[in-house]
Amino acid sequence: MNNFDAVIVGGGPGGATLANIFASRGIKVALIERQKDFSKEFRGEALMPSGKEVLNQIGIDLDNENIKYRKVDKLNIFYKGALIGNPDIEFIKKGQFRWASQPQLLEKIVEKSSNFKNFKFFRGYRAEDLVYENDRVSGVKISNLDEDIFLSGKVVIGFDGRNSMVRRKLAFSVEKFHQPADVLWFKVPYPENFIPGSQAFFSLFPMSMLVCVPVYDQKMQVGWVIPSGSYGELKRQGKEKWIEFIRENSPKDFSDHLKDCLDKNEISDPFVLKMTLDRVKKWNKSGALLLGDAAHTMNAVGGQGLNIALRDAIVCANHLVPLLKTDADKTDLDFAFEKIEKERLNEVRQVQEIQSRPPKFIFVNKYLVDLILPIIKIIFKFKVFKRFADKEFDKISNGFDKVKLEV
Ligand SMILES: Cc1cc2nc3c(=O)[nH]c(=O)nc-3n(C[C@H](O)[C@H](O)[C@H](O)COP(=O)(O)OP(=O)(O)OC[C@H]3O[C@@H](n4cnc5c(N)ncnc54)[C@H](O)[C@@H]3O)c2cc1C
Known part of the structure; x- marks a missing residue:
């Protein structure tokens, strides 16, 4: 009864999408998610056209499902409180950058998967250990408060995120890849008086930066990039003190907004996230395959991790569906694992290369940043910059490689 073709650990965007494709193609699949409620896991919600395309391919059209999202239609960049530019980025201008509710999206994916009788969702079960047969992974031991269950699978896929079991x-x-930064996250009501509509902004100040994005619940998600390990001291000083520091370096209207939010107790509880950027050297071992953040943990720069995980799922399905439908042997499966890694590595490598730049830029070259940023104001005006930026942003938004569901 607990024998499956595929056992997927982790019901995040990557794992849930892969399980959905497997189930819809007649493959017997178990999806294991430790959380009973998807909202208990905080993850990236920036959906690029490349990620939306994956959702379309599995039959999820954000506009026709009950999934809250918000489009961002303008990006502003401030330096020490003054506007230095609004880069004219094509996909943002076209309203193709969306901030979509992950809990609602994941509920929708598992709801659709549940229509297939060969899909089994172990919600609220933690994968505790791997099970082996002749030194090869052949299943997973899962537990909740009441029971332990052993699941066996021809393949075990670790889509279980940055702390992958x-x-x-x-x-x-x-x-x-060394990351000199942590991010302090909190939400405030959207500052309508400061930037009406649905605008995002970066606010740069020496040795630090704010990333502020309008999100679907009429709020603004604020990510404050701080030097790694500095949160302990900020926490000791108290919220009022560090909000004051942000205010001093922010545009005046946003500073006033923060003061207002503080007075009305409208700043959500902050939490700090260690910026992590890494990649396993080989993605499969002993019959198990890692994908998504488990294989290559992404930081929040450029809003890529969610989209990359979705695209991993598509490539994995392209290779494994034909094999799992037949009685393929272990050598064929291992060979497919290798092909999946090979196909995904180029894009993952390029994205991680981009993601490793901004934190270094902010923290290491303090004086250089001071010098260069005002010059950027001038650079923004040149057409040649726009052409270059469009090309780079096209890759970030649409992906570096072609990824299409072919099974
Ligand atoms: C705070 C934060 C902000 C981010 N911002 C962005 C952003 O703006 N844009 C963007 O694109 N990316 C962003 N990222 C990255 C993005 O969230 C990840 O790259 C993406 O979610 C990876 O998807 P995944 O399916 O591989 O793993 P995850 O989304 O991490 O999902 C893994 C799942 O596995 C489950 N799990 C883990 N261990 C077990 C276990 N032992 N048993 C059972 N279940 C388990 C977890 O509960 C989780 O649901 C951010 C990440 C974080 C943490």
């Missing part, structure tokens, strides 16, 4: 248990070798 599958990665840990199999002791995958990891290449880490």
Whole structure:
């Protein structure tokens, strides 16, 4: 009864999407998610055209489902409180950058998957350990408060995020890219008086930066990029003190907005997230395959992680569906794992290269930043800059490689 073709650990965007494709293609699949409620897991919600395209391919059209999202139609950049430019980015101008509710999206994906009798969702179960047969992973032990269950699968896929159990248990070798920053996240009501409509902004100040994005619940998500390890001291000083610091370096109207939010107790509880950027050196081992953040943990720069995980799912399905439909042997499955990694590595590598730049830029070259940023104001006006930026942003929004569901 607990024998499956595929066992997927992790019901985030990658795992849920892959399970959906498998189930809809007649493959017997188990999806394991430790949270009973998807909103308990905080993750990226920036949906690029590349990620939306994946959702379209699995039959989810954001406009026709009950999934809240908000389009962002303008980006502003401030330096020490003064506007230095509004880069004219094509996909933002076209309203193709969306901030979509992940809990609602994930509920929708599992709801659709539940229409297939060969889909089994273990909601609220934690994958505790791997099960082996002749030194090869052949299943997963899962538990909730009441029971332990053993699930067996021809393939075990670790889509279990940045603290992956599958990665840990199999002791995958990891290449880490030093990240000098943490991000302090909190939400405030959308500052309509400051930037009406649906506008995002970056506010840069020496050794620090704010990323502010309008989100679907009439709020603004604020990410304050701070030097790694500095939150302890900020917490000790108290919210009032560090909000004051942000206010001093922010545009006046936003500063007033923050003061108002503080007075009305409208700033959500902040939490700090360690910026992590890494990649396992080889994505499969002993019959198990890692994908999404488990294989290559993304930081929040450029809003890529969610979209990359969705695209991993498509490539994985293209290779594994034909094999799992037939009685393919272990060598064929291992060979497919290799092909999946090979096909995804180029895009993942390029995105991680881009993601590793901004934090270094902010923290390491303090004086250079001071010098360069005012010059950027002038650069924004040149057509040649726009052409260059459009090309770069096209890759970030639509993906570096062609990814299409072919099964
Ligand atoms: C705070 C934050 C902000 C981010 N901002 C952005 C952004 O703006 N845009 C963007 O594109 N990306 C962003 N990212 C990255 C993005 O969230 C991830 O890259 C993306 O969610 C990866 O998807 P995934 O399916 O691989 O893993 P995840 O979304 O991490 O999902 C993994 C799932 O596995 C479950 N799980 C873990 N361990 C177990 C276990 N042992 N048993 C059962 N279940 C388990 C978890 O509960 C989780 O639901 C952000 C990440 C964080 C944390």
